[in-house]
Amino acid sequence: MNRVHYTISGIQNSEVKTQLKNALEKLDGISMVNVDAARESIEVGYNESTDENSIKSCIENVGCSIKNQTSQS
Structure with missing residues (x-):
């Protein structure tokens, strides 16, 4: 499993957090999504x-902007 970590902006509330998590989980091949709104970060497996x-x-389609990215294999 590969993992990528993004620092993002645009998670204003729990509704956006839920939309982001649900949208990512619908993509084929996604096995894990962790959204930390307080730290403005998301990790995707x-x-x-x-x-x-x-x-x-x-x-970006959910309305968030990516500030930084770190990939791990």
Whole structure:
């Protein structure tokens, strides 16, 4: 499993947090999503069938902006 960590902005409330988590979990190959609104961070676990660009697009489509990214394999 690959993992990527993003520092993001735009998680104003628990509704946005829930929307973000639900949207990411609908992507094929996503195995884990942890959203920490207080730290403005999100960690996503995914397999090789998932493209990181799809994850980024999903985050941005919910209305959040990515500030920083760290990938781990």
